[in-house]
Amino acid sequence: MVDIATRVHNHNWKIDPIVRSLIDTDFYKLLMCQSIFRNKPETNVEFSLINRSSKVRLADLIDEGELREQLDHVRSLSLTRGESTWLRGNTFYGKRQMFRPDFMEWFEGLRLPAYHLEKRDGQYELTFEGRWPEVMLWEIPALAVLMELRSRAVLKEMGKFELQVLYARAMTRLWEKIERLRAIPELKIADFGTRRRHGFLWQDWCVQAMQEGLGAKFTGTSNCRIAMRRDIEAIGTNAHELPMIYAALANSDAELAQAPYQVLADWHEEHDGNLRVILPDTFGTEGFLKNAPDWLASWTGIRIDSGDAAAGAEIAIRWWKDRGEDPTKKLVIFSDGLDVAQIESLYTRFHGRVKVSFGWGTNLTNDFRGFVSGDRLAPFSLVCKAVSANGRPTVKLSDNPNKAMGPADEIARYKRVFGVGEQVAQEVWV
Amino acid sequence: MVDIATRVHNHNWKIDPIVRSLIDTDFYKLLMCQSIFRNKPETNVEFSLINRSSKVRLADLIDEGELREQLDHVRSLSLTRGESTWLRGNTFYGKRQMFRPDFMEWFEGLRLPAYHLEKRDGQYELTFEGRWPEVMLWEIPALAVLMELRSRAVLKEMGKFELQVLYARAMTRLWEKIERLRAIPELKIADFGTRRRHGFLWQDWCVQAMQEGLGAKFTGTSNCRIAMRRDIEAIGTNAHELPMIYAALANSDAELAQAPYQVLADWHEEHDGNLRVILPDTFGTEGFLKNAPDWLASWTGIRIDSGDAAAGAEIAIRWWKDRGEDPTKKLVIFSDGLDVAQIESLYTRFHGRVKVSFGWGTNLTNDFRGFVSGDRLAPFSLVCKAVSANGRPTVKLSDNPNKAMGPADEIARYKRVFGVGEQVAQEVWV
The missing domain is CATH 3.20.140.10 (nicotinate phosphoribosyltransferase)
Known part of the structure; x- marks a missing residue:
């Protein structure tokens, strides 16, 4: 009817x-x-x-x-x-x-x-x-x-069945990724794919497929609407805009050098636990950590969002050790352009050395590569x-x-x- | 709502x-x-x-x-x-x-x-x-x-998303077959997949995908309900039960030898054109054609439903030539356990020599091979x-x-x- x-x-x-x-x-x-x-x-x-x-x-x-x-x-x-x-x-x-x-x-x-x-x-x-x-x-x-x-x-431009097959292919591809991820014993992974998603309905499908396919290994979604609708955890901490704007507002080189720490000092007042996650790369991870105040080493974790991800995590581990912290109690969140192979290799390399976690974005919610001629549905870098x-x-x-x-x-x-x-x-x- | x-x-x-x-x-x-x-x-x-x-x-x-x-x-x-x-x-x-x-x-x-x-x-x-x-x-x-x-x-036993991915895989597989078939210039192919279909809704999907993907190369379906509902041609002629039962009713070896021809004599009275298609293999193609009455050579075509399909078509071509018929005006319908590779090779071998046509059954409407553990959805031979x-x-x-x-x-x-x-x-x- x-x-x-x-x-x-x-x-x-x-x-x-x-x-x-x-x-x-x-x-x-x-x-x-x-x-x-x-x-x-x-x-x-x-x-x-x-x-x-x-x-x-x-x-x-x-x-x-x-x-x-x-x-x-x-x-x-x-x-x-x-x-x-x-x-x-x-x-x-x-x-x-x-x-x-x-x-x-x-x-x-x-x-x-x-x-x-x-x-x-x-x-x-x-x-x-x-x-x-x-x-x-x-x-x-x-x-x-x-x-x-x-x-x-x-x-x-596509016909009805061509469209259905397009989504069939995308579903199959994602499910095969999920089956590989399922084999990772203590995986923790969240959806970070809102901004560069293929479309809202597709992101919503991806989140539900992750729920069914990964169970407790799927820790939540960054998307509030989907988190609310699907009754799952909303995930996320902070981003580059905070240090970028704090830095732009600095009135001297000395203030500029302190700006990224001021961001986290403000954050420290508001949040604790798993929300205390450092995003160190805005002006270079190495220098940021070297000059960081001691209280920052007590934070729960770090998010690696650019550069060589494994190298970034190694730098963080060394930094924690130098500051007398136990890296196995620390959280490392990888979130830069991940796909399954990289998730597997980062997990293998860091599992047991730190608490490993992944924020999976574009390759979760927009992997339509190779599906249409000219690859006109492949994701691209829009910010x-x-x-x-x-x-x-x-x-x-x-x-x-x-x-x-x-x-x-x-x-x-x-x-x-x-x-x-x-x-x-x-x-x-x- | x-x-x-x-x-x-x-x-x-x-x-x-x-x-x-x-x-x-x-x-x-x-x-x-x-x-x-x-x-x-x-x-x-x-x-x-x-x-x-x-x-x-x-x-x-x-x-x-x-x-x-x-x-x-x-x-x-x-x-x-x-x-x-x-x-x-x-x-x-x-x-x-x-x-x-x-x-x-x-x-x-x-x-x-x-x-x-x-x-x-x-x-x-x-x-x-x-x-x-x-x-x-x-x-x-x-x-x-x-x-x-x-x-x-x-x-x-399967979860909701697992199910959706199962059908996504089946759709993708069929569409890839259709894309290969589309490349065959003068293909004529019909759905013969009712009896061993995965399910009714799936057959209906397959037929519609063939319609969109193959256009005029898709000549129709053997399924009357789908033909009616989708407004396409209903396809089919006759099957082994006619000669089998006519033969069983024969009262002597002489009557038995004539039974398969009596079937076609009755059919000849009722039908003409593309419905005059010989199914010669019930009791062996070679002997059937050798002993066939001359009027049968005037029939429109032949359906090859068992044995080596190419060998069967070669036998038919020789038989038509022997009886003074032009094979290029004759229809050869292949319908036995076809899949795309065989369709391609039969087309290549016989196109131009006869009018080639295909009745595609189980591998159209029930190719779920390899999709679940133990291959428990693979088609099987039920008659x-x-x-x-x-x-x-x-x-x-x-x-x-x-x-x-x-x-x-x-x-x-x-x-x-x-x-x-x-x-x-x-x-x-x-």
Whole structure:
């Protein structure tokens, strides 16, 4: 029987919205947002979309009108009562009332600020400017909208059965990965794939397949909406935007050198346990750890998000040992461009030496490589980053010079201040 | 929105019926039924289920109660008004009113006769006895019920996502076959996969995938219900039961020698064009063609259903040439245990020499090989055959001694009468 009401209701949609909830975003954005809301609420920032895969000409693929409709739809969203209840009442990382009442009240009234969109050279220039806690919430929905519109542009040429077989192939591929992961005895792995997902429904499928296929080895998802809907853990800690903007706000080289530690000092006041995870690579891991204050060695773990992942973990282990800490009690979260082979080899190398954990992103939620001609569904490297704060440019060095960003003179200054020498370049593909 | 009515309605089903229509059967059964209804309506026959894959222990896998419920459900079916209208009004093989009013009237009143079911040695003994035109209609639903109950027995142990991935794999495999078939320039191929299908819904999916993927190269399906529902050609001519039963009814060796030709003489009166297709292998192709009356060489084509397919086609080509016929105007239908590689090689060898056509069965609608442990979803060789007619045993020799059936002394007699010498054994897997 046809459900006439559903059919008629569906006709009322002007568009098929990609992002349908303000919490269809990464959990760490909300944690960081609350921290910013408390510590730097008035900072004026600019975030900008950056397509590192310049041969994917987004403005040729995606209609500007459709993009605007999707972005306008995101701006129309506000927190629903159920979402608010979940954020206020749910336990995150074992803690009740993770989100404070003043933050929740502000969040309940929030609509995302305006965007600025232009076409240039086959690409979209998409920027967001305003108060940091508002603008920063654009990052994930903006990326998800662009990624999914690009998928749709390719999919709309395909027949019904061709489409079904496309998803059949993607399901088979993911399931074969899950079967390999299942063989890893004490695996801990979470979905970090919201930002560069093929599409929302596909991410939701991937999460459920991980649940069924991995059981307790699957520790949760970074996506709040899916975590709420599927009743699983929301996962995430903090990201590069905090040290990048704190650094941009520094008034001297001395303040700049301290900025990344100030971020973590603020974090230290708010969070404990598994939320105390260092992200050391913003301005180079080696120098960051060498100059870190002693209290930081007591933190629970570290997240390795650029450079040679094994080398990064070895540096962290040496650092903990130097500071008199027991690495076997420490958490190492690998989260940079992982796929199964790398997960297996990192697990084998570090299991028993540290507590190993994985945040699996693009190769979980968008591995459509090789499925269509010209590989037009392969994931690509799209980011949305803070580019300035209170009028000053931001800088990221990373442990991979191909991920560095910022004006050349500022990069040189940061390298000097943070004592970054030679770096090994790694190909960036997501 | 939940469609409450559909949910409640679904609760009313006592079982999930496998065969839901009397025309969920092969088209050639209806053509043959009409022929039998006219020529031999009072013949008393027995059909029996034969599992040639004895290591698939059906009675251990399938609950007897469930099997009886499914078979009882088939007995409750009668032709619907829409089905009757379609059979009466549709054009088959370019002909209107293929089914005569007296046959349709009889068919509209038909319910399938009783069955006899027993368990023995881990297998089911399932037999049907009665008037030939009624009993013969049990063949396809009985096979489809057993095949699908076996699938269900394996599937019920699987998780939701494991199941989805299973079908994803099957879809991917079929689509890759279709992509290979699409590359064959003048391919003509039909679905012959009803009897040993994985399940009804899967066959329906396969047919639609063939439609989208092959376009005009896909000539139709043997399944009447799917042909009607998907508005495509119903395909099929005649089968071994006709010569087997005509032969069993013969009162002397001389009559026996003529029986297979009498079948085709009766068919000749009823049908022309593409329905005049010889099935020569029941008692050995070589002798059948050698002793055939001249009028048979004028028939449109031949179906190769056992033995070495290429050798069979070469024999037919020589025979047509010997009888002064032009083989390039003749149709050769290959239908025995085909898969893509064999279709490609038969096409390459015979295209241009004859009109090549394929009836693709089990490897189209039930290729689940290698998908579950112990290969418990792999197709197996189940048939439902006429074993006696008016109390006399039937015999089939075939071009493959592994497909021969009947009492040993009768097989010897038939071999003598039909002049069958040495035969090459071929493995039977479906």
